[in-house]
Amino acid sequence: MATVGALAGLAAVALPNAQAAQTTSTATTASTAATASQSAPVDGTAYAIGNPPAGDALTTKSSLTNVVQYNRLYKTGAIPTSNCKELNVSLRTFSGVVAYENNLFKCLYGSWALPLKQAGAAYKVAPKLVVHNSRTVNSNCGVVTDTAFFCGYNGKAWIYIPAYQIMNYWKQSPTMARAYATFTLSHEYGHHVQWLTGILNASWQRSAAFSTNAARLEESRRRELQASCLGGAVDGANKRNYPFSGGFMSQYNWVISHSGDQPGGPRDHGAIKNHAFWVTAGFNARHSFTVAGNCNTFRAASSAVA
Numbered sequence: 001m002a003t004v005g006a007l008a009g010l011a012a013v014a015l016p017n018a019q020a021a022q023t024t025s026t027a028t029t030a031s032t033a034a035t036a037s038q039s040a041p042v043d044g045t046a047y048a049i050g051n052p053p054a055g056d057a058l059t060t061k062s063s064l065t066n067v068v069q070y071n072r073l074y075k076t077g078a079i080p081t082s083n084c085k086e087l088n089v090s091l092r093t094f095s096g097v098v099a100y101e102n103n104l105f106k107c108l109y110g111s112w113a114l115p116l117k118q119a120g121a122a123y124k125v126a127p128k129l130v131v132h133n134s135r136t137v138n139s140n141c142g143v144v145t146d147t148a149f150f151c152g153y154n155g156k157a158w159i160y161i162p163a164y165q166i167m168n169y170w171k172q173s174p175t176m177a178r179a180y181a182t183f184t185l186s187h188e189y190g191h192h193v194q195w196l197t198g199i200l201n202a203s204w205q206r207s208a209a210f211s212t213n214a215a216r217l218e219e220s221r222r223r224e225l226q227a228s229c230l231g232g233a234v235d236g237a238n239k240r241n242y243p244f245s246g247g248f249m250s251q252y253n254w255v256i257s258h259s260g261d262q263p264g265g266p267r268d269h270g271a272i273k274n275h276a277f278w279v280t281a282g283f284n285a286r287h288s289f290t291v292a293g294n295c296n297t298f299r300a301a302s303s304a305v306a
């Protein structure tokens, strides 16, 4: 019960996930895609095994580097608001978390459809959202413990969200739990966007070709920081109708500025300050709208993805 113990200590310091993440998370799979170490649950991990569904853009042969650095996703226009509202429900119970995340999921699907279509991706393909209450889940991408994660597998995708983490946060701060639940799913949906546009698979293939662990870790950070930036971008697109203001916004900012690599942990998600930088870059892309093009971590300097 290391995670639950760590969660109980939340009030004192930083995002508690960090402590549990290093020791309790494991993932096994036959694929080379799933060898990365786990990190803070707010970031989850994204696996890609087999191919994503083919959109127009994915039929063109392109180098792996071109797919991640010059993807059509970066040229897409404003992310539209989904016009949906945050669900007013208590996250104290499992059913509350399920309802809350399913509502947000529809918002994310609605907002991403147009940019994904513009990017030539199979924009109608939704991941299956699995809000569960187990510490360990057995997915097509392997056995994963104590973290939210994305799994793309042979043309289908899943997002797994452990409800108990959100319910534990609720006991300490309901507003923080709402912000955490929102950002976590937005981040995981960012991986879905990466997957549909071919970025996720190309990035894993680039990783497999690197000869040093340092290079593989940097690639992992580019991947994760981009998912967080895309999460920030879609959240920013919905700031007028979702409550990104007041106490909720304060807690959201707290969550994004306490996520990322923790001292002594694996360097696979990016330094905390870089995590906050990229989420904010997505969220504040323009005064009146946000674009996925602000999230090109694959062309950013190494220092920006450290």
Ligand SMILES: [Zn+2]
Pocket (backbone or CB within 6 Å): 043, 044, 045, 046, 187, 188, 191, 224, 227
């Ligand atoms: Zn992630």
